Every structure is written in structure tokens, then in C-alpha cells.
Amino acid sequence: MASDPKVFVFDEVAKHNNQQDCWVIISGKVYDVTSLLEDHPGGDEVLLLATERDATDDFEEVGHSLTASEQMEEYYVGNVDMSTLPKAVANRPPAPQSGTATTAAAKPTAAAEPKAAAPTTTTTSSAESPGSLKKVLQVLIPLLILGIAYYMQYYGKKQ
Numbered sequence: 665m666a667s668d669p670k671v672f673v674f675d676e677v678a679k680h681n682n683q684q685d686c687w688v689i690i691s692g693k694v695y696d697v698t699s700l701l702e703d704h705p706g707g708d709e710v711l712l713l714a715t716e717r718d719a720t721d722d723f724e725e726v727g728h729s730l731t732a733s734e735q736m737e738e739y740y741v742g743n744v745d746m747s748t749l750p751k752a753v754a755n756r757p758p759a760p761q762s763g764t765a766t767t768a769a770a771k772p773t774a775a776a777e778p779k780a781a782a783p784t785t786t787t788t789s790s791a792e793s794p795g796s797l798k799k800v801l802q803v804l805i806p807l808l809i810l811g812i813a814y815y816m817q818y819y820g821k822k823q
């Protein structure tokens with residue numbers, strides 16, 4: 665990438681909002697994901713719903729892998745002039761557009777709704793601060809096991 669990246673204004677990017685021509689904005693970069701639509705593991709609807717706005721939050725909420733991030737370079741077409749982003753789209757509008765995607769009700773809800781921000785690892789049945797308790801236990805349990813092992817070895821030898 666020796667030459668300067670192309671810089672698009674938001675309106676120009678937003679025109680690419682359909683199955684035959686689909687561009688998304690993630691972290692100020694513009695990706696032409698038309699060829700990804702068929703193969704995207706998250707489905708094509710989420711990508712279509714991510715057009716005409718800043719899809720950075722949606723993309724990050726999914727917790728895409730490093731492989732996905734590397735794969736993105738394939739689709740990179742330039743940058744967007746962030747000052748041209750309408751405020752409403754920069755801050756994730758609550759309701760996704762309904763014009764382009766026909767089957768919007770089925771799959772994309774996981775990524776399109778704020779609900780998706782909830783932690784995926786809800787293993788504990790009790791509701792009391794599962795996050796911090798889990799962290800403490802993750803440290804305490806191995807320490808306890810080590811302590812018992814050490815105790816048994818030391819006193820086992822003595823007797």
C-alpha cells in the first residue's frame with residue numbers, strides 16, 4: 665500500500681447498500697464486502713444491515729477473531745472522512761434500516777440489537793457479580809490445590 669488510501673465521503677459509501685454492491689465502515693475504514701456476502705460466517709443480512717452507518721460497534725460486539733481482522737484487508741477500499749458521518753449514524757441508530765434486507769427478522773438480531781453486548785459466558789446460576797467472583801476463584805482454586813499438594817508432600821515425608 666504505497667499510494668495514499670482513497671478517502672470517501674459518507675454519502676458516497678452509503679450508496680453501496682445492497683446485495684450487488686455492499687460497503688461497510690469499520691473504524692474509519694471502508695470495506696467492499698460484496699464478495700464476502702455469500703461466505704460471511706455471520707450471514708449476509710448482518711452485513712447489509714451494517715451499511716449506511718458506522719458499523720464499528722457492531723463489528724466489535726461480535727468479537728471477531730484475529731483471522732477475521734486479517735481477512736478484512738482483502739476487502740479494504742479506502743477510508744471515510746469521519747467528519748462527513750451524520751451524528752445519528754455514528755452513534756448506532758436503535759432501529760436498523762428495513763429497505764434492503766428482506767429477511768431481517770431472523771438471523772441478524774443477535775448482532776443488530778444492543779442485547780448482543782451481554783456477556784456470552786453466563787455459566788453461573790447465581791446472579792451475584794459473576795464476573796469478579798469468577799476471577800477470584802480462578803486465582804484461589806489453583807493456589808489452594810498447590811497449597812494442599814505442598815502440605816501433603818512436606819508432612820508425608822516427615823512421617
Ligand code: HEM
Binds near residue numbers: 695722728736
Ligand atoms: C470486512 C468485514 C468483515 C469480515 C472480514 C468478517 C469476517 C467474519 C469471520 C471470519 C467470522 C467467523 C468468526 C470469526 O472468525 O471471528 C465472522 C462472524 C460473524 N460476523 Fe463478521 N466480518 C466482517 C464484518 C462484519 C460486520 C460489519 C458485522 C455486523 C454485525 C459482522 C457480524 C458477524 C456475525 C454476527 C458473525 C457470527 C459470529 C458467531 O456466530 O459467533 N461481521 N465474520
